Amino acid sequence: xxxxxxxxxxxxxxxxxxxxxxxxxxxxxxxxxxxxxxxxxxxxxxxxxxxxxxxxxxxxxxxxxxxxxxxxxxxxxxxxxxxxxxxxxxxxxxxxxxxxxxxxx
Numbered sequence: 001x002x003x004x005x006x007x008x009x010x011x012x013x014x015x016x017x018x019x020x021x022x023x024x025x026x027x028x029x030x031x032x033x034x035x036x037x038x039x040x041x042x043x044x045x046x047x048x049x050x051x052x053x054x055x056x057x058x059x060x061x062x063x064x065x066x067x068x069x070x071x072x073x074x075x076x077x078x079x080x081x082x083x084x085x086x087x088x089x090x091x092x093x094x095x096x097x098x099x100x101x102x103x104x105x
Contacts, residue, residue, distance in 0.1 A: 007063040008100045011056075012092055015081070018056045019088035021049035026085055056082045067099070 003009035029045045032038040064075040078095060081087035
């Protein structure tokens with residue numbers, strides 16, 4: 001798969017996985033825990049999301065360095081996206097995907 005061969009491709013995959021894990025955590029796990037007292041989902045999804053969050057942060061910084069992103073123009077937007085629900089999907093579509101498509105051509 002071509003996505004795994006570049007920093008930007010790997011960052012895109014991690015962004016989607018991190019975004020999905022955040023949505024599951026916020027919209028499924030937390031309500032189940034708070035409303036019904038079901039903690040099992042949080043105990044599984046929470047650590048997975050934590051690992052994906054850290055991978056996203058490290059890969060964003062690594063990719064920013066490799067692609068010589070200016071922090072004030074690109075890097076901070078990508079980093080901010082991981083704490084906003086649906087943010088990583090937006091950033092993937094607006095920033096990461098166009099860069100990846102230029103690279104693959």
